[in-house]
Amino acid sequence: MLDQVPTLAQLIKTLQQIPYLASKSIYRLATHFLEMDEQHLEHLCAVLLKAKQQVLRCETCFVWKEKDRACSFCDAPKRNQKLVCVVETWQELLTVEKTGGYDGLYHVLGGVICPLEGVGPEQLTIDALIKRVDEKGITEIILATNQTPEGEATASYIAHKLKGKMITISCLARGVPVGSTLEFMDKLTVYKALSERRPF
Amino acid sequence: MLDQVPTLAQLIKTLQQIPYLASKSIYRLATHFLEMDEQHLEHLCAVLLKAKQQVLRCETCFVWKEKDRACSFCDAPKRNQKLVCVVETWQELLTVEKTGGYDGLYHVLGGVICPLEGVGPEQLTIDALIKRVDEKGITEIILATNQTPEGEATASYIAHKLKGKMITISCLARGVPVGSTLEFMDKLTVYKALSERRPF
Numbered sequence: 094m095l096d097q098v099p100t101l102a103q104l105i106k107t108l109q110q111i112p113y114l115a116s117k118s119i120y121r122l123a124t125h126f127l128e129m130d131e132q133h134l135e136h137l138c139a140v141l142l143k144a145k146q147q148v149l150r151c152e153t154c155f156v157w158k159e160k161d162r163a164c165s166f167c168d169a170p171k172r173n174q175k176l177v178c179v180v181e182t183w184q185e186l187l188t189v190e191k192t193g194g195y196d197g198l199y200h201v202l203g204g205v206i207c208p209l210e211g212v213g214p215e216q217l218t219i220d221a222l223i224k225r226v227d228e229k230g231i232t233e234i235i236l237a238t239n240q241t242p243e244g245e246a247t248a249s250y251i252a253h254k255l256k257g258k259m260i261t262i263s264c265l266a267r268g269v270p271v272g273s274t275l276e277f278m279d280k281l282t283v284y285k286a287l288s289e290r291r292p293f
Numbered sequence: 294m295l296d297q298v299p300t301l302a303q304l305i306k307t308l309q310q311i312p313y314l315a316s317k318s319i320y321r322l323a324t325h326f327l328e329m330d331e332q333h334l335e336h337l338c339a340v341l342l343k344a345k346q347q348v349l350r351c352e353t354c355f356v357w358k359e360k361d362r363a364c365s366f367c368d369a370p371k372r373n374q375k376l377v378c379v380v381e382t383w384q385e386l387l388t389v390e391k392t393g394g395y396d397g398l399y400h401v402l403g404g405v406i407c408p409l410e411g412v413g414p415e416q417l418t419i420d421a422l423i424k425r426v427d428e429k430g431i432t433e434i435i436l437a438t439n440q441t442p443e444g445e446a447t448a449s450y451i452a453h454k455l456k457g458k459m460i461t462i463s464c465l466a467r468g469v470p471v472g473s474t475l476e477f478m479d480k481l482t483v484y485k486a487l488s489e490r491r492p493f
Binding site: 094095097098099100101103104107111112113114115117118120121122123124125126127129131134135136137138140141142143144145146147148156157158159162165166182183184186187190 | 298301313320334335338340345387
């Protein structure tokens, strides 16, 4: 049926190229856009294009910032300018920020080293991090990459690169999550919690 | 953090208003749009707006059609013009079409009767269906609404409205599992349900 309505077919094809949309939702989404009134659709497009023009990455920490404003981290005098938490993506930064228990700066890597997907250290912001440590007098780096093989490898790579510099390198505590029961925990987590046990 | 980047906050808020997007994906999606190159983003917006202007509903069967083209069903001489399959939405039409086992026309209701959500018969295309039966010499109506309470009630309402007219009213065979929606059904089940339709 779609070949008889080429404009709709093109809309579907374009939506299919957007990641994180469930393939079964594409048709519902297309219907939603066609049923929206034109004003709202124009507003949506305007917001998308405005965001693309107005929002860019801070050149120091690579967190999104407004084009004509200072970075909300690097230029915040209240935050600890000597402490940097290294995260894979901006979404993970939001999770750390939500805890309300961190007042240092961030460094967004933009991904993890993954040779199978063609991502090497040069595609990430690792060089900028090393430069930042040298120039800004950072005293502690928290490596908060995810506990996946790629995340761990990236953390190791960064730690190796920072070797010999006068800074503390730490990583997130690994162990049993709050609210969970030991019975249903996977054995690797329990093993790590055991071997990295701390004084009570 | 978002209050310091109002344009990004607005983008997130706008994306949150789009249905069928998992709330956990919104931030990833926003990042995807910001990382897209501008040309692609402009293309996406152009496709959305063009679809909105070029694609509209056929005035007879309410299926999406190209503005300056004939309807791919109502104006198709090869299809059985006496047989109409009534579906809730366009997505369900696609599922029936995929079976390859149906050569009649369609009638898209645009939803189901649901008083709790303020949808009465007049919000749907039921009156147009009755008019169509009277004017176009339809001989059989297949009620293919979903087997949900609202879908069944809508089918009953339509059957009641068509009472006394010289047509056959059928519904899909009960091969379709109760509680599921047609859109997500495998095509063989839908095919069997179509070929084993029974009098309503």
